[in-house]
Amino acid sequence: MEFSFYLPTKIEFGCKAIWKTGDLAKEAGAQKILLIADKGIVSTQIYSDVKTSLEQAELQVFEFNQIVANPRIKDCEAGAEFAMDKQIDFLVAVGGGSSMDTGKAIAGMLGHHTTDFSVIQYPKEYTNDSYPLICIPTTAGTGSEVSICGVVTDEETKTKVFCFDPKCHARIAICDPEVLMGLPNKIAAATALDALTHAIEGFVAKCTNPITESYGIRAIKLISENIRDYVFNRNIQNCEAIMLGSLFAGISFGYSDTCAVHSLSETIGGEYDTPHGVANAIFLANVTEYSIAGAVDKYAEIARAMGIFKQGTKRELCKELVRELKQLVKDLDIPKFSEIPKVNKDDFERLAQKCAVHLSAADNPKAIGYEEFLNILTKTYEE
Ligand SMILES: [Fe+2]
Known part of the structure; x- marks a missing residue:
């Protein structure tokens, strides 16, 4: 190493x-x-x-x-x-x-x-x-x-x-x-989910290292333990936890990389002006589901850091992780992809091409290209 x-x-x-x-x-x-x-x-x-x-x-x-x-x-x-x-x-x-x-x-x-x-x-x-x-x-x-x-x-x-x-x-x-303390709930939710995405991607990215991994996994724990209360029952303790989580997540991805969720969110943001945190939240669960096969041990560790203690294999733990990410995004009232202004299915082939050459796609733990991005765009839109 x-x-x-x-x-x-x-x-x-x-x-x-x-x-x-x-x-x-x-x-x-x-x-x-x-x-x-x-x-x-x-x-x-x-x-x-x-x-x-x-x-x-x-x-x-x-x-x-x-x-x-x-x-x-x-x-x-x-x-x-x-x-x-x-x-x-x-x-x-x-x-x-x-x-x-x-x-x-x-x-x-x-x-x-x-x-x-x-x-x-x-x-x-x-x-x-x-x-x-x-x-x-x-x-x-x-x-x-x-x-x-x-x-x-x-x-x-x-x-x-x-x-x-x-x-x-x-x-x-x-x-x-x-x-x-004074942030509107919608902005608190979207930005904290951006931070959670940074922590997850900084931890699983191909170019991560033991230091960025350590910051990433600690950030995942801090954010997931506090995010629901931070959005709906804010106090100075959960603000401190989320600010620290966001900072650690920043060090994690900032000195490794983000992955395919950001390839999608930055492409969508550039195209439709979608708020960055909302765009990440929309794709987080489906990209995780796709990427698990490339880093089963790491995604199982993320599941445990998020408080999922299901008995069974690592694959089963990872399935629970996808379920929890979907639930979290729903609980925090993030709109569906199909509800985002200006989104048009006819754009998806072009968007998938842009995603495939995005800087962070190469660091996704499971190889991802045009076909896979197109599938994820379509699947997420139809959910
Ligand atoms: Fe981000």
Whole structure:
């Protein structure tokens, strides 16, 4: 066995940790801050607390909130242009994956003295460091605060593209469980299922290693034990558990890979603008059912981590896992695939082709290609 592992992101975890933002940025040498947030976050107390913390540290703050869900390349490039114009030297991104991924894309472009995303777009490797970035997740799902990847949408091709490089990491992740208390139930459910998908895929991916496996299995336990109460009976203890689960899941997949669930969800998201967590939740059980044969021992371990203690063979345990994943998605009121706006069966052949060449498909524990993706799309639509 051979692997290397280096986590370059400092993690500040705890209630009221967002109030450390100003001091942490100042300690890191910041003077002029680009504060990035989507429009939904800008009107919240969380955003105002982060901004106050930066101002109390006597830092100059420039605000950028030209961000939509499934963020667009052109908006990231506009952010880089704005940052260059203001001579920004440090970035703070507050929000879900959209804000943090936009932050990573802008930080990467600034590091390469460009406002052209194609300069850092995967498979291109970074030649320079990104500008320093603090990520503050306001949902527990994306894990972007600790991964080395940013996902943005190319509007022309309706495809998700990446900046993906060891240099594409946040300098500091501030994880404050209190920020989750006010999340609408629907967003809490979808984002936590995204985190669960990261944990499962980070654990079973072909390229995983003992460290990412350890984070993944611990995340699966934390998330599955708390997810139903977190969505419907929220308190600070289950917020803490889910924030930690999402963070561990981020380290797991962020330093291994996601698998075929994300090939489907990112293809669907690029095509129909479906919220990322919803798209993952829709395909999680059926991709798991397909993939079990490639990693029976691991899926049985996931079943046990999720509290399934059925007597019998590992295969029987795995069957129960699929049943529990279906039940969980149903209990959390995730819509069916056929209920997603704009979804059209006539697109499935084209979507399956896109899935088959998606970056993460190759790391699925059981080989998967066009035919299998087409089957899963059709089966999930007809359920
Ligand atoms: Fe994800």
